[in-house]
Amino acid sequence: MDKIVSLCKRRGFIFQSSEIYGGLASTWDYGPLGAELKRNLKEAWWRSNVYERDDIEGLDASILMHPMTWMASGHVTSFEDTLADCKSCKKRFKVEHLVKNKCPECGGDVTEPRQFNLMLKTYLGAVENEASLTYLRPETAQGIFVNFQNVVNASRKKIPFGIAQIGKAFRNEVTTGNFTFRSREFEQMEIEFFVKPGTDEEWYKKWVEDRFDWYIKFGIKKENLRKRPHEKHELAHYAKSCTDIEYKFPFSTKGARLPDGQGSASGGGWSELEGIANRTDFDLKQHMNLSTKDLQYFDEETRERYIPYVIEPSGGIDRSILAFLTDSYREEKVKDEKRVVLGLHRKLAPIKAAILPLLKNRDEIVKIGKSLAADLRKSMRVMYDDTASIGRLYRRQDEIGTPYCITVDVESLTDKKVTVRDRDSMKQDRVSLPQVKEYLLEKFE
Amino acid sequence: MDKIVSLCKRRGFIFQSSEIYGGLASTWDYGPLGAELKRNLKEAWWRSNVYERDDIEGLDASILMHPMTWMASGHVTSFEDTLADCKSCKKRFKVEHLVKNKCPECGGDVTEPRQFNLMLKTYLGAVENEASLTYLRPETAQGIFVNFQNVVNASRKKIPFGIAQIGKAFRNEVTTGNFTFRSREFEQMEIEFFVKPGTDEEWYKKWVEDRFDWYIKFGIKKENLRKRPHEKHELAHYAKSCTDIEYKFPFSTKGARLPDGQGSASGGGWSELEGIANRTDFDLKQHMNLSTKDLQYFDEETRERYIPYVIEPSGGIDRSILAFLTDSYREEKVKDEKRVVLGLHRKLAPIKAAILPLLKNRDEIVKIGKSLAADLRKSMRVMYDDTASIGRLYRRQDEIGTPYCITVDVESLTDKKVTVRDRDSMKQDRVSLPQVKEYLLEKFE
Numbered sequence A, B: 001m002d003k004i005v006s007l008c009k010r011r012g013f014i015f016q017s018s019e020i021y022g023g024l025a026s027t028w029d030y031g032p033l034g035a036e037l038k039r040n041l042k043e044a045w046w047r048s049n050v051y052e053r054d055d056i057e058g059l060d061a062s063i064l065m066h067p068m069t070w071m072a073s074g075h076v077t078s079f080e081d082t083l084a085d086c087k088s089c090k091k092r093f094k095v096e097h098l099v100k101n102k103c104p105e106c107g108g109d110v111t112e113p114r115q116f117n118l119m120l121k122t123y124l125g126a127v128e129n130e131a132s133l134t135y136l137r138p139e140t141a142q143g144i145f146v147n148f149q150n151v152v153n154a155s156r157k158k159i160p161f162g163i164a165q166i167g168k169a170f171r172n173e174v175t176t177g178n179f180t181f182r183s184r185e186f187e188q189m190e191i192e193f194f195v196k197p198g199t200d201e202e203w204y205k206k207w208v209e210d211r212f213d214w215y216i217k218f219g220i221k222k223e224n225l226r227k228r229p230h231e232k233h234e235l236a237h238y239a240k241s242c243t244d245i246e247y248k249f250p251f252s253t254k255g256a257r258l259p260d261g262q263g264s265a266s267g268g269g270w271s272e273l274e275g276i277a278n279r280t281d282f283d284l285k286q287h288m289n290l291s292t293k294d295l296q297y298f299d300e301e302t303r304e305r306y307i308p309y310v311i312e313p314s315g316g317i318d319r320s321i322l323a324f325l326t327d328s329y330r331e332e333k334v335k336d337e338k339r340v341v342l343g344l345h346r347k348l349a350p351i352k353a354a355i356l357p358l359l360k361n362r363d364e365i366v367k368i369g370k371s372l373a374a375d376l377r378k379s380m381r382v383m384y385d386d387t388a389s390i391g392r393l394y395r396r397q398d399e400i401g402t403p404y405c406i407t408v409d410v411e412s413l414t415d416k417k418v419t420v421r422d423r424d425s426m427k428q429d430r431v432s433l434p435q436v437k438e439y440l441l442e443k444f445e
Helices: A002-011 A032-051 A068-072 A141-146 A148-155 A200-217 A282-291 A317-328 A363-376 A390-398 A410-415 A433-444 B002-011 B032-051 B068-072 B141-145 B148-155 B200-217 B282-291 B317-328 B363-377 B390-398 B410-415 B433-444
Strands: A014-016 A028-030 A056-059 A080-085 A092-094 A114-117 A120-123 A133-136 A161-170 A185-195 A225-229 A241-248 A270-280 A297-299 A304-306 A309-316 A329-334 A337-342 A353-357 A382-384 A404-408 A417-422 A428-432 B014-016 B028-030 B056-059 B080-085 B092-094 B114-117 B120-123 B133-136 B161-170 B185-195 B225-229 B241-248 B270-280 B297-299 B304-306 B309-316 B329-334 B337-342 B353-357 B382-384 B404-408 B417-422 B428-432
Touching: A002 A014, A002 A317, A002 A329, A002 B148, A028 A032, A032 A056, A032 A161, A032 A185, A032 A317, A032 B056, A032 B148, A056 A148, A056 B032, A068 A141, A068 A282, A141 A148, A141 A161, A141 A185, A141 A282, A141 A309, A148 B002, A148 B032, A185 A200, A185 A317, A200 A225, A200 A241, A200 A270, A200 A309, A225 A270, A241 A317, A270 A282, A270 A317, A309 A317, A317 A329, A317 A337, A337 A390, A353 A363, A353 A390, A363 A382, A363 A404, A363 A410, A363 A433, A390 A404, A404 A433, A410 A417, A417 A433, A428 A433, B002 B014, B002 B317, B002 B329, B028 B032, B032 B056, B032 B161, B032 B185, B032 B317, B056 B148, B068 B141, B068 B282, B141 B161, B141 B185, B141 B282, B141 B309, B185 B200, B185 B317, B200 B225, B200 B241, B200 B270, B200 B309, B225 B270, B241 B317, B270 B282, B270 B317, B309 B317, B317 B329, B317 B337, B337 B390, B353 B363, B353 B390, B363 B382, B363 B404, B363 B410, B363 B433, B390 B404, B404 B433, B410 B417, B417 B433, B428 B433
Parallel strands: A056 A161, A353 A382, A353 A404, B056 B161, B353 B382, B353 B404
Antiparallel strands: A014 A028, A080 A092, A080 A114, A120 A133, A120 B120, A161 A185, A185 A309, A225 A241, A241 A270, A270 A309, A297 A304, A329 A337, A404 A417, A417 A428, B014 B028, B080 B092, B080 B114, B120 B133, B161 B185, B185 B309, B225 B241, B241 B270, B270 B309, B297 B304, B329 B337, B404 B417, B417 B428
């Protein structure tokens, strides 16, 4: 884990937020490579779920929502931790982490437990009072539920169908940590999939398989991924059933978080990447009651009117990125030298190809390299680097996961070909210059 | 304007946030089509500025930042409106909107003017006090400045180079309105371009041209776009020069907003889409002073150490979307019938192609249509619609800007061809089924 954290900072994947001011606890910034990786991950998810399916529509709802939303969802009344403070060392703990009502760190006495709501508050308008109080959304899901009827009307979708959304959510976490695993500001990729009551468990099972397979497809090793169905007593108040897709992180996590699904963990490194829940008709029913708007679905074929059940595959983007980084990191021995490789899936790799001229003082070579880079840039993210020896340049690209390195050498001047090296096999192909783009695009298909 | 607002709601571009609860003032949700349009716009901007250039890196910083950031930027002390309340009707106004110190609505007396900070506050941690106070970023720019040194170190970029970022920002606006033009939650696309002092005005001019051309390239009509250099007295405290790229919106706007650039307007519909400012070394200097970290750049060639100047092209995504929607909207007469067309640039159009089977009861026709749709879905966003007559189906696609409609008819069964209709010319091509994908992909190149 330390290696990943250090690589992330050094190469510009992830920086601590506001680092020059000592950092802001549990918030993170994605640097140049991290921003690309995140973009690629979101794009892969959106393509798989919105573009390649015919039963899902996208949505992009605001972070600030009407406070009634959180009354309906139950977050105002029950999205809470029970906390106690140590009277000696003044640290604050969740009650379930106390050891026989003693501080787990110094053994001191603790205060009476208090309820603590996890939503971040803000005030809209000029006066700070109850009327202007609102919250930063603690989950993206509710933005979908309140728009359910709008989307049905505008898109003419028929049940079963889903609404997909990617966006930021915020939680005033007390116990944070493990790098980006649990942070106060995080990004979710969520689908609310609306189905006819009675077909819900079947769809729930389908989605568990579908989402598990997605992580495997994009490169997570099977042995590091598992499905963990929740026990009855773990289920959130709205859920009929729930399965976590867990990844075996190189750290130990503990502490279940309910009722949200963004942080339960079963220890031993196995921690939630995504939760798939059967939320029943809980949310729509609640919103219907509070808003007094009719949120029922009218089935034109059967002439029935009903509140649909909802299956929710809800993934964390930041922890997925952490999983993809961790899982793809490997160290190899090549000719007695250590080679660090980030074996990221081609679709996720931040840089698709690096152009490395062998002699940076030969104008003709530089010219070929730069013109190739300019051409490739129209189709993919490329990097041009001539600031070190070729061995070092390869190592730099390997450790950020660049699938292809292209070297321009003296021979290129006569044969008009370049060498394309594969990150994983390290095999080299000699490809003629006008063919390079097509050669690469084919690999990325 | 009313037509745009109504189209946006009806077809699922933009909904009022939390509408079932009466809405949350000045926040908006992007529906299925709006979410795609926004994705496409962001992608186009990112491609133009990050992928296709070799001198810009991306970044994705958090919304929550260390509060010292906003001390350094000047937002804590001077990001304010001066407001007064009407004693009769209790409404609140900016002082510059008062009429001879009387309420502009009811003519009543007003209170003494008060300063009102425009940043949204929140509290991190269990206690709400000065120590836990932080803000939702009012601009994305500062996330770039505090990471300047991190990005230089990780990316080895040499000046001149820029850092690009897309992300949400928040302002506690008092006067909001004009649909999505000014909202409390909005998204920015910003570049901070770092240059050597002395070359700053030259780069500033380049960026003004570059950004102006970008809007034209993606379809904004020249007569609706203009550059408006700021007068000396309009300049923000950090700016040496600034030019707004203004779009002629179909509404009248007034009220300059300083010192931020997200809302100045010169009346007559002409309003800011993007501001390009020469921010000098103001921000880096401020952060250097407050953090006591050395944020100077070391030029290896000249062995000089200096604080770079910054050129900032800062665009608003929501108001750009509004401009692209407004600008592309047209009504035509076709055979005595009104045709509403959203002539969006192909890269921006939410749906790239619609598959419309002429006879939905003929299984073979439906089969061809669905299989074509499934094939195209791997490469682009497509829609399959068979729920109305062909005339109506065309109209539906025209008004959401779909560049190509593909009809499957009885002849398709024998000649294995389909008809591809161009949105703008309404010309029809007969294309053989296995060629359709390539035919379309070529059009989108």
